[in-house]
Amino acid sequence: MMTSTDCQCSGCEGMRERYAKDPVLLDFYRRRLLEPGWPGELDDVELGYLKSHLQRSNRLRTHWGFPRGERRLTEGGIKAVALWGLPDDASHNAELVRAARRTPDSGAEGETPATNEKVWAVSGTSGHPGLGRGGF
Numbered sequence: 001m002m003t004s005t006d007c008q009c010s011g012c013e014g015m016r017e018r019y020a021k022d023p024v025l026l027d028f029y030r031r032r033l034l035e036p037g038w039p040g041e042l043d044d045v046e047l048g049y050l051k052s053h054l055q056r057s058n059r060l061r062t063h064w065g066f067p068r069g070e071r072r073l074t075e076g077g078i079k080a081v082a083l084w085g086l087p088d089d090a091s092h093n094a095e096l097v098r099a100a101r102r103t104p105d106s107g108a109e110g111e112t113p114a115t116n117e118k119v120w121a122v123s124g125t126s127g128h129p130g131l132g133r134g135g136f
């Protein structure tokens with residue numbers, strides 16, 4: 001179970017390393033980061049921590065608005081909920097996850113409209129009308 005002090009996951013390892021000198025801060029961050037809307041630094045260590053715990057806990061995932069049965073956690077989704085999420089509004093968070101998915105970060109879906117470049121025929125009114133003159 002996810003007791004905040006003796007979790008051995010790789011995410012917690014990273015956090016432990018970072019706050020090795022300050023167990024109080026470590027405990028504080030490990031609790032707060034799991035709250036939607038409390039972004040912290042969102043660097044590799046914190047994202048790794050969040051990802052690892054979201055992967056391991058169905059309840060946390062639901063809380064963060066990731067669809068049930070969804071195995072893929074997008075970094076964009078995690079960031080969005082960390083930044084703008086609400087701790088007690090899972091449906092708001094779900095919207096953030098959905099919106100983050102729609103923004104093309106790794107070229108998921110979304111067709112890029114084939115831009116048919118228009119080629120403008122330049123009519124040569126500014127040319128030299130008398131260029132061919134002089135032959136006859």
Ligand SMILES: [Zn+2]
Pocket residue numbers: 007008009010011012013052053
């Ligand atoms: Zn952990």
